[in-house]
Amino acid sequence: MASVAQFLRSKASQTVWSTQASASVYDAIAIMAHRQVGALIVAHEGRIAGIVTERDYARKVVLMDRSSRNTPVRDIMSTAVRYVSPEQTTEECMALMTGHRIRYLPVITVGEVIAMVSIGDLIKNQMSEQENTIRRLEHYIHGDSLQATHGRFQAGRRQI
Incomplete structure (x- = not known):
């Protein structure tokens, strides 16, 4: 699995949006x-x-008729903020999110929030990794690799 830092490089936007505690919902x-x-x-x-x-x-406004x-x-905010560092893996993020039933994790380094990761981002990334693995395996099975192996090209090409 990739590190959060590697994952963030592929993420379209790393902008972190915020509001003040005193702002209205x-x-x-x-x-x-x-x-x-x-x-x-x-x-x-x-x-x-x-x-x-x-x-x-x-849950805290609509259902309570506020x-x-x-x-x-x-x-209404959650004060127990779970977060990750760029060095952690995307697998650790998924485990933390499922274990605590949360959908968003701030990425913090040196006390600064540098990005926000959502469960949707992580699932999309995991699906992409799986598609790449499947594609590589299909190429391997069909012998589409152009690498020479034991003095021969793969996929039944002639020996050198």
Whole structure:
């Protein structure tokens, strides 16, 4: 499995969107909708205070019949922020996410959030890795490799 740093190089965007703990939930959801993301880092006095997700909104605002315009993000955000470092593997990310039933992981290095990884990103990456493996195996089985093996080309080409 690839490291988070390797995975991030292939990710289209590494922009991390955030909001303030004092912002309204409505404003946070508007940012998520505009930026087409499902989670925001929540900051307070220049530090990470938590993470707010669409799931937090659904469960802690909609189902509790709160007003998103009058509820501050700090009232619904998750404060136990799980995170990973660039050196960790994508496999470790998947294990952490499934083990804690979370969908988003900030990537933090030297106290700074440098990216956000979603379960969707990781699944897409895993599917791509599996497709590449299948393609390589098919080429191997069909002898499409152009590498010489034991003095012969593969795929029944003539001996040298």
